[in-house]
Amino acid sequence: MHSFLLAAALLAISTVAKPFNTRASATPRCIPGQSCFPTVNEINAFNASLDGQMFSQRPIEAYCYLGDPLFNLAKCSNYTTNFLNLQYLTENSQTYEVPTWETCGIGNSCQLTSGSLPVAGQCKQGNVPNYAVEAQTQDDVVKFMNFASKYNLRIAIKNTGHDYQGRSAGRNTVMLWLHKMKEMNFAKSYIPQGCDASSSSFDSVKLGAGAQWGDVYEFAHQFGYMVVGGDANSVGASGGWGLGGGHSFLTPNYGLGVDNMMEATVVLPTGDVKIANECQNTDLFWAIRGGGGPSFGVVTEMVFKAHKEVPMGVVNAFSNGLSFTQSNQQALIEALAEIAPALGNAGFGGSLELFGPVGLVIQGIVPNKTADEVKALFAPMFNKLLAINKQDFEAFVNLFQFSTQPTWYDYGKTAFSGNRGSGFGLVFASRIIPAATFNNPSQLADKMIEGLQQGALFFSILAVGGNNTGARAGNDPTKTSVTPAWDTAVWHVIYFSITTGNQPGSSIPAAAYKTAHDSAEILRQYLPDSGAYLNESDLFEDDPPTAFWGQANYQRLLTIKRQVDPQNLLNIWHGVGWVENGGTSFETSAPDGGPYSCYPTIS
Structure with missing residues (x-):
């Protein structure tokens, strides 16, 4: 599907073969342009295994630069018309709700300010990931994690790009994009996998990683139910919102998002797939119910408790x-x-x-x-x-x-539909x-x-x-x-x-x-x-x-993090293990200054 874009981007990459990478987490990750980065043949083989779902990407504003190979006046006009449209931003792999995280300071960005368009010059990559894998299935996620681990890649995980800390972007990263995994299923009297029949059952919705709250509310409404979720319809339900806690207008009545998360399917950095709930992989389940995403693995499915609709x-x-x-x-x-x-x-x-x-x-x-x-x-x-x-x-x-x-759905149709x-x-x-x-x-x-x-x-x-x-x-x-x-x-x-x-x-x-x-x-x-x-x-x-988290919770989270991600492949700003791995100094010896080199500093 994306083989042409990918091939064009691979021309500058070394073709030297490399052995399996087993370097410690403190060692800088491999980034494009380094000899340790996968060769053209290795990337092409990986892309073939994904049916062509890997592609290179540039900032979307590149369409507006006269000197850029991607210059396209019609696409530039489409972007400048829709850059405040949150749903539009979530539908593109290289755009983010907060455009700050597409840039790497004024000198390395593709920003458009005031004045007439198009603009002279050529767009710079900034903080937009160089490559993306558009995951369609759980197997795609497993392949991505195995590939990233094998080559010690610097990676980013993105769903809708609604993150305010820049955690789903990243300079010189290979990104896993989960937005297309939108499956939704409703079940009455659901019993989590591995629990016996005597366990408490509950009505539920099972959501793919890319499902967004507006779609979830409409889906649950078809069955006469509602789900505790965010106050913006474009937010991903199974991504950072829930993994970080998830507050809602329904929280005073039904609790936080994590209180309503009853099961999850998690792909670990090792490529192993785990079902986590209160009956199996209980430490992992506890960790992802508030430990922040994606610190412990990539959640491909999440089961939420569904509540009967009320006025x-x-x-x-x-x-x-x-x-x-x-x-x-x-x-x-x-x-x-x-x-x-x-x-x-x-x-x-x-x-x-x-x-x-x-x-x-x-x-x-x-x-x-x-x-x-x-x-x-x-x-x-x-x-x-x-x-x-x-x-x-x-x-x-x-x-x-x-x-x-x-109903909750009727309220949210209007209240949560804005671009905020x-x-x-x-x-x-x-x-x-x-x-x-x-x-x-x-x-x-x-x-x-x-x-x-x-x-x-x-x-x-x-x-x-x-x-x-x-x-x-x-x-x-x-x-x-x-x-x-x-x-x-x-x-x-x-x-x-x-x-x-x-x-x-x-x-x-x-x-x-x-x-x-x-x-x-x-x-x-x-x-x-x-x-x-x-x-x-x-x-x-x-x-x-x-x-x-509080220190008691954090020490337990850190122990679990080291068990499931011993190479610290999933390193995110302020995430579990961030402080212990150097915080802002993490990988500063990398040629580009490390994954946080685009972040501002304050005194």
């Missing part, structure tokens, strides 16, 4: 014109914090985004509640704000709209807010506003639980490896910065990361014993093992 009480509020003074911002956050535990106990899951003094978006649901019942939950907040300053807050209170939707910042260089830094913090809502509000004043563009509050069960909704937290901070979580707070404006392409200015880091640092210092959500975290988190 949803809905709340929405939107404003881009109200003027909030700093004191009013703080009063708003304090009033919301006062009712947050009760909202969580009632099952409210949703988000509030505050864009400085003028912008506000609130959305959320409460399963099995009417519009009037949801409105009553917010009444104490309204009453307090109107008592503080009726003139300023009356317009705000009037923004709120309460309604109902018959795709095509921008969004930068994240976050903190989980435990229930005890809400005993002093004034102080919490003060710290959150102080964080915003460090320069963040805006912050988002994700309501994930109440003070009864946190974000776990009664599920046993010892069965998963996420940070214990989730056990008492009421909010998950994210600060955002941005590297670019509304334009295709992006450089990686360190200032944006420093801003996000400094904003979240206020809460990090305020709540030193809390944690952070791996998938939406600070790129420069001070202590990743403690923040993402």
Whole structure:
């Protein structure tokens, strides 16, 4: 299928044969252009075994460069028309939701800024993987892992490219692309493989690695069910979302994504295929339920618990014109914090985004509640704000709209269908807010506003639980490896910065990361014993093992990592084993400076 593109890219590769590579994990991986990289004949043979599913790739912006061999004005126009379309970005192997991760700084990128198109010159590769394998089956994944291990390749694993840490991109990598593995199956009274008939059964959906939440919600809806999943329809269900924990608007009622993950098929770096659940390969199952992907293997199938559909009480509020003074911002956050535990106990899951003094978006649901019942939950907040300053807050209170939707699917069709910042260089830094913090809502509000004043563009509050069960909704937290901070979580707070404006392409200015880091640092210092959500975290988190897992969980994860991936083939930024393998200094002796040479640095 892709033999022409592949052949063209192989012309510059050495044809010297090499023996099986058994070098230790500390040794730099083989990258294109080195003598240790597979020969033309070896790559062609591998590609033939995949029925032509391996291909070379360039940044998609190359279509817009007059001097580039890929220049194509029609394709350039298609890209510039769709670069903010998240679904479009997920359908291309070389594009990412955050275009920052397609670049390697201003000097090595294919970025498009302002001005007329096409542009002069030739596109540079940046941080886009040089080769991709479009996996269609589990056997393709096994072949990829065996090939990568044999030749000690630097690899990347990508599903939809929704990752905010750059973990699915990589300079001079060979990428495994899972997006086409979209199988979905529904089963009632499912018993995990290897469990006996007396084991508890549950209704389930089994999802291929490439299934996306929008498709999953529609599929489950056909059977009258819903699945705990993300709040963007384009996000991959079986990828980093679930492997890193997975919060949802349904979390206060049903727990995190990992609480609802009941089985997985995992291809290990050795090429071995394992079925992991609570009856077999239990350590591996525990590790992938929060240990982050893809640190332990490539998940090709995942089984989620399915829940019977129920009606949803809905709340929405939107404003881009109200003027909030700093004191009013703080009063708003304090009033919301006062009712947050009760909202969580009632099952409210949703988000509030505050864009400085003028912008506000609130959305959320409460399963099995009417519009009037949801409105009553917010009444104490309204009453307090109107008592503080009726003139300023009356317009705000009037923004709120309460309604109902018959199902989770019906709600998500509209609420989760937007592009939500795709095509921008969004930068994240976050903190989980435990229930005890809400005993002093004034102080919490003060710290959150102080964080915003460090320069963040805006912050988002994700309501994930109440003070009864946190974000776990009664599920046993010892069965998963996420940070214990989730056990008492009421909010998950994210600060955002941005590297670019509304334009295709992006450089990686360190200032944006420093801003996000400094904003979240206020809460990090305020709540030193809390944690952070791996998938939406600070790129420069001070202590990743403690923040993402807690030290007890991390030491167990590290032991499992060394068992299933002794060569550390699956090395990702802030992943399990990252610190022990040198962190940012990993493979800096490589000719290109190592896999993290494209990442910014801050002081």
